[in-house]
Amino acid sequence: MHxxxxxxxxxxxALSPRHKALAAVGTTGLGLGVLALVAAAVLLGVLTIGYxxxxxxxxxxxxxxxxxxxxLLPCGLLAGAFAYPVRLALRLTLPxxxxxxxxxxxxxxSTTFLAALFxxxxxxxxHVQHPWLPALLTTLLIALANLATTHLEARTNRSHNHP
Numbered sequence: 001m002h003x004x005x006x007x008x009x010x011x012x013x014a015l016s017p018r019h020k021a022l023a024a025v026g027t028t029g030l031g032l033g034v035l036a037l038v039a040a041a042v043l044l045g046v047l048t049i050g051y052x053x054x055x056x057x058x059x060x061x062x063x064x065x066x067x068x069x070x071x072l073l074p075c076g077l078l079a080g081a082f083a084y085p086v087r088l089a090l091r092l093t094l095p096x097x098x099x100x101x102x103x104x105x106x107x108x109x110s111t112t113f114l115a116a117l118f119x120x121x122x123x124x125x126x127h128v129q130h131p132w133l134p135a136l137l138t139t140l141l142i143a144l145a146n147l148a149t150t151h152l153e154a155r156t157n158r159s160h161n162h163p
Contacts, residue, residue, distance in 0.1 A: 043069050048141070053134040060125035068123045075118035076111075083111040113139045 015023065046069050050057055059065060090103045116135035120128045128134060 039069070042072055045138075045141070046072075049134055049138050052137060053128075056129045056133055058127040058129075060127075064123050064125035068119050068126060071119050071122055072115070075122060076115040078118055079111045079115035082114065083107055109139050109143055112142050 012020070043065075046065055050059070050065060087104070087107055090107065091100060094100045094103055113132075113135050116138040117131055120126060120131045120134060
């Protein structure tokens, strides 16, 4: 263990067992907190889509909404697996960066739409009339959230770069 200079961050090896345990507990708590926030945001999204599409979606209680939330990740991965060959082909064939960016945005929206259709199809206890309408609503809401996030990031970067 090398001597620590004033103002230098301690390394993991330089920490005492007590500090290592505290750091592990703190990191675990932070990770669980972030996971809980993400799960709450996803559940809020599912509830929003369910509310806005209440004439098209019929659920057998609250259980299907929890199932839909749990199925979002596997259905998103499945949709991404279907879209990956198309994404790769577009990256390799499109000549301009602008065309690649637009194709990437369209493919991302298509993947979201497909994932929403999978969630509607695979969720037990969920009965959907015209499943493409809630899937389209989901895609539009996620696209709007992405645009808002991009706008806020650009605004934050501009404010930090220009005092």
